[in-house]
Amino acid sequence: MTARGPAFRLLPRLDQENEFFWTSGADGRLRFLRCQQCRSFVHPPAPVCPECLSQRLAPEAVSGRARVVAHTLNVHGWIPGSEPYLIGLVAIEEQDSVRLTTNLVDMEPADVIVGMAVEVIFEHLDDVYLPLFRPVVPADEQR
Amino acid sequence: MSNGGEPLERRAVISGIGQSAIGRSLGRSDLDLTVEACLAAVADAGLTRDDVDGLATYPGMGTGTAGFAGPTSPEVQDALRLRLNWHDGGGEGPGQMRALIAACLAVGAGLARHVLVYRTVSESTAQGAGGREGIGGSGGPGARRFSGFLQWTLPFGAVSAVNWLALVAQRRMHEFGLTREQLAQIALNGRRNAGVNPAAIYREAMGLDDYLAARMISTPLCLFDCDAPTDGSTALVVSHRDYASDTPHPACHVNAVGTALRGRPSWDQFDDMTTMAARDAAASMWERTELRPADVDVAQLYDGFSILTMVWLEALGFCGRGESGAFVEGGAAIGRGDVLPLNTAGGQLSAGRLHGFGLIHEACVQLRNEGGERQVIRPGGRVPEVAAVSNGGGPIAGSLLLTRGAR
Numbered sequence: 001m002t003a004r005g006p007a008f009r010l011l012p013r014l015d016q017e018n019e020f021f022w023t024s025g026a027d028g029r030l031r032f033l034r035c036q037q038c039r040s041f042v043h044p045p046a047p048v049c050p051e052c053l054s055q056r057l058a059p060e061a062v063s064g065r066a067r068v069v070a071h072t073l074n075v076h077g078w079i080p081g082s083e084p085y086l087i088g089l090v091a092i093e094e095q096d097s098v099r100l101t102t103n104l105v106d107m108e109p110a111d112v113i114v115g116m117a118v119e120v121i122f123e124h125l126d127d128v129y130l131p132l133f134r135p136v137v138p139a140d141e142q143r
Numbered sequence: 144m145s146n147g148g149e150p151l152e153r154r155a156v157i158s159g160i161g162q163s164a165i166g167r168s169l170g171r172s173d174l175d176l177t178v179e180a181c182l183a184a185v186a187d188a189g190l191t192r193d194d195v196d197g198l199a200t201y202p203g204m205g206t207g208t209a210g211f212a213g214p215t216s217p218e219v220q221d222a223l224r225l226r227l228n229w230h231d232g233g234g235e236g237p238g239q240m241r242a243l244i245a246a247c248l249a250v251g252a253g254l255a256r257h258v259l260v261y262r263t264v265s266e267s268t269a270q271g272a273g274g275r276e277g278i279g280g281s282g283g284p285g286a287r288r289f290s291g292f293l294q295w296t297l298p299f300g301a302v303s304a305v306n307w308l309a310l311v312a313q314r315r316m317h318e319f320g321l322t323r324e325q326l327a328q329i330a331l332n333g334r335r336n337a338g339v340n341p342a343a344i345y346r347e348a349m350g351l352d353d354y355l356a357a358r359m360i361s362t363p364l365c366l367f368d369c370d371a372p373t374d375g376s377t378a379l380v381v382s383h384r385d386y387a388s389d390t391p392h393p394a395c396h397v398n399a400v401g402t403a404l405r406g407r408p409s410w411d412q413f414d415d416m417t418t419m420a421a422r423d424a425a426a427s428m429w430e431r432t433e434l435r436p437a438d439v440d441v442a443q444l445y446d447g448f449s450i451l452t453m454v455w456l457e458a459l460g461f462c463g464r465g466e467s468g469a470f471v472e473g474g475a476a477i478g479r480g481d482v483l484p485l486n487t488a489g490g491q492l493s494a495g496r497l498h499g500f501g502l503i504h505e506a507c508v509q510l511r512n513e514g515g516e517r518q519v520i521r522p523g524g525r526v527p528e529v530a531a532v533s534n535g536g537g538p539i540a541g542s543l544l545l546t547r548g549a550r
Contacts (some may be wrong), residue, residue, distance in 0.1 A: 006300030015287035032339040043412070044295065070317070070416065078302045082229035087301045087361070089310050090413055101296045101307075101411045109362070114317040130298050 001075070004123070004132065005103040007081035011128055017045040020059040025122030025129025032098060034060040041095045064120035066090035066133060071104060071112045084109075090118060090133055106134040150431045151251035152244065156214035156394040157545065158257070158382040159188025159505045163341050165375035165495055167267045174214045175261045176323040176376040178222055189391040190257055195225055195380070197255025201242040201499075202234030207514050210269025213262060213376070229254040232316070234371030237402040237424055237447075237541030238534035244400045244541065246381040256383050262500035263376035271374050274526050292409065299319075305369055305448060307410040307537060309361035313448040315365060319465035321453070323363055327354040328471040329449035329485075330492050332478065337489025339516040344371055344495040361526055368449040373495030377504050384549065395507045396549050400530075401428025401542035407537045417465075420540035421458035421533065428542045434550065436460040438528035440510045441519050443502035446490040451536040459542065461529060484509075484519045484527075499534035503543070506530035510547040 011020050024031040033042045035049035036056040048055050069089045074082075088104040091097070104112055105121065118133035161183025163176040175397055185192060203215040216232045219225075225370040228310050229249045237244060239262055246258035289297050292348070301307060315321045331354060337343035357365040387394035401424035406413045413419045429435075436459060453467040461483055464471035477485035487507040488494045495501065512526045519527050526547065533542040 005298075006302075009300070010297040010302070012294035012298060013290045015290065018294065023262050026533065033489070070310040070314040072306060072313055072364075073359075074300055074306055074309075075358070075362070076303075076305070077359040079300060085300055087299055087306055087310070089314075097414070099411050101301050101310075103299045103301055105414070114314070128298075134298075 002108055003083040004105045005085050006079040007083075008079050009125055009130065011126060014059070014127065022128040023122070024059070025131060028122065030131055031059040031063040032062050032065045033057045038067060041092070043098045043127070058099045058103050062092055062094050064099070065093040065136060066120070067093070068112060068114055068116045068118060068120050069099060070114065070136060073109045087134060088112070088118070091103040100131060103132045104134070105132045111135070150399055152247040152382050152397045152400050154251040155247035155381050155397045156384045156387045157379050157397070157507055158302060158386055158390045159183070159184045159186070159190065159380035160390070160504050161187055161378045162342070162377040162504060165344070165373060165497065167373065168271045169374040170268055171265070171267070171374065173263050173265050174218055174222055176265065176374065176542050177214050177219055177261055177378070180263070180378035181219065181223065181259055181261055184259065184380050184385050187392060188257070188380040188382065188492045190380065191391065192223055192225060194257050195226045195259050197240040197249055197258030198225060198227055198230040199246045199249075199258055199260045200232045201239045203232035204234070205425050206234045208269070209272070210264060210266035210372070219261065225259075226455065227255075229258070233521055235241050237400070237404070239531070240388065240503065240534045240541040240543055243379060243381065243503065243543070244402060246399050247400065250383050252382055257438065258381040259378060259379040260381055260441050261376055264270035264496065265374045266372035266401070266496065267276065269373045304536070305364055306361045308448045308450050310418070311416055311454070312363050315450070315453070318417060319468060321468040323355065323473055324351065324451065324541060325468035326363070326368065326449050327351055328454045328477065330354055330472045332471075332474050333446065333486050333490040333493040336479065336487050336517055337493035340488045340494055343493055344373060345489075345493045357501035364450065367492065370447050370491035370496040371499060375495060377497050377500035379500075379507075381505065387549070391500065392513070393511045393547055395545045395547065396511050396548050398434060398544040398546045399428050401425055403427035404538070404540070406538070410448040410537045413538055418454060418458060420535065421454050424533070424535075424542045425455070425458040425460070428544060432544060434529060434544055438529050439483065439531045440521050441487060441506065441530045442485050443487070443504065443506045443532045444485060445499060445528065445533045445535055446486055446492050447536055452486070452490070453480035454536070455533045462484060471528065481518050481519065487514065487517055487519055502534070503532050506532045506545050510545060
């Protein structure tokens, strides 16, 4: 069984800009900054929209669905005690240019393919909610 | 040409080169290694320390993990009691060669006439002392927290550039059909060249079977796709070209530098993750010269990880986009007697991680016809006249064209 991540997770330092992102999962929703003028998503958080240069940005919830852009199985023991885990690069469904480096969970290396649909699931540690991604559960299995 | 005239960097030559002892766990200080390389380069240029009026390094200032940064320029100035008109250090810019490029501009602008440029690493000794961990450290209760780019990767165990570049390699396999056997050719070519470089760290023969059997680090990259932590210092003297006729060894003329960064400065947000900043640096370099990829006699392309060399081969136009795998297939195009002699001292994968400057040094060795057993001779018995060098990976990239004689 592939691990869900390293044995110990190094965590982000929360600040004024990133706190909404790293705590967003408290209600199970993933959020990104969104330009209130041209509606572009902006990530990582920044004080200005790179598309229209508006400074009116606010966090907005997204669907939590994404596609796998690339993936790797980390084998080396950078963090002692770790078993091999999947690192993925995913692009959110709403805007292809917004990507997250993440862990792909609830799947085995052989199951991962570029372009596959995944959805967010949060891991709560201390004061942060880390967005991990699992295969989109087919609708007939959700009931 | 973007500035309408001769590129300013063309006023600069590399008049001298020098290296310290290079090895695993030498146990010597950064400053000690640096002084050895610097004194060798100054003597090689036919100069004395009194002639040196400029000093530049990458990065200095204690940047990065243990053994990475090398001594600051003020430390070296003080050790050698240099009387400087200009000095510079730092980690932001077009890769490790930012220090060399800054020196070219200083010489071109008349701020200095002879600039000593150095890059020193002692990552092997630091690793032995427990100081060179993965970029995020080993964690544990009370571990520090991370800001900036690392906050987006460390929580997910993507702690090393090898993880970030494994994603690039996997994506290239998906998009272009790159295979491990093709990727292996970068490592195998480096090892063949290291076998005839007495200063290389890893010289024993390695075959495809050895490569394929090596332990995996982060799929699809294995141990032999990663460069080897090394101790060593490389120094160059950058002089005004009007000194070129007085150098004891042939001067290496700076023809053009590539410095552009047009995509996002990020390992995971760059628009085209199969190219990243190499695309931009290479494009800007070719905009500054009449030379073309076909004019290049020898290429020293960054191989901190094998996949980066593949990216640079395409970015610099030695083959088409997505075609580097086929280009290196079987190693037939990149040997010392082939179309594009590549990483002729063994590169970082086998000669040791001198962090870009070993590649610049080797470009000069080849242009000066001082390669000994590994010297490249082009068809017709010609000594290489044009060398391409690149440094960096991901969102960090710089490139350089050097020529034997002015162009």
